[in-house]
Amino acid sequence: MEELSLHILDIAENSIKANASFVTIEIIEDIDTDKMEIEITDNGFGMSDKMIEKALSPFFSTRTTRKIGLGLPLFKDTVEACEGSIKLTSEINRGTKVYASLRHSHIDRPPLGEIADTILMLVISYPDRDFLYRHKKGNREFTFDTREIKEILGTEVSINHPEVRSWLLETLKSGEKELN
């Protein structure tokens, strides 16, 4: 994957397949400590301890449900190449958390890339799920919460309505821009 935002999209797809109704994506960039943290948390059906162990291996997949394939091992590879580590925690019927921490300035660290596109694709492809996206960079922070948006839209207008879609992309792009 050329961008971290593509890994994030891939991992979040796992959450959807695990039947999560709420997915949180959090990115924390701290230049002072030279750290970048990425956390994807869901309330899906979770994994057993045995499954967690296997989930990071490329030779494991829950083929029938396709919950996990090459996605996590690829992400792990990227993270570890940047002097980082990945941690998987999960509880059956409660959800799963994928946490990665990597060296911000590492030469092999892929750029975050078009994270706005990643969030938009998830939000409009799964209008019945909720997403909370938070990106912290130094002392600046951008939060995007579909629950807030849906509260305004009500039941009459779907979040993937074309008029709304442009607003979503604009909101995500300008929110990201203001972090720099």
Add this chain to the structure above:
Amino acid sequence: MNLEELRKLKEKAQADLKVRAESAKIKIIVGMGTCGIAAGARPVMQAFLEEVERRNLKDVLITQSGCKGICAMEPVVDVEIEGEKSITYGYMTPEKAKKVIAEHIVNGTPVSEYIVSTQG
């Protein structure tokens, strides 16, 4: 987030509510498995969205699916039109997506050189 603007949008959107979702007669499904994402499915989906918006096409639903096993041909896109055979395009790019919209969705002629399979 500029929620005030969103409120105004909602009113505008309610006016042309007849469209979309369940009523969509054309479905464009982009494969978003690990293989698809790695091969460039996200910009392909983005291109479909932009093109549908630019041309103001109603009745088109753009959504995604997982890996269907033809990873070597990713990004893979299915076009399902009510009453017609479902068509699978392979090796897609944003440029090809624009052509599919113009020729298949708008003019009704599938782009044969991009087709990898036809079902139904």
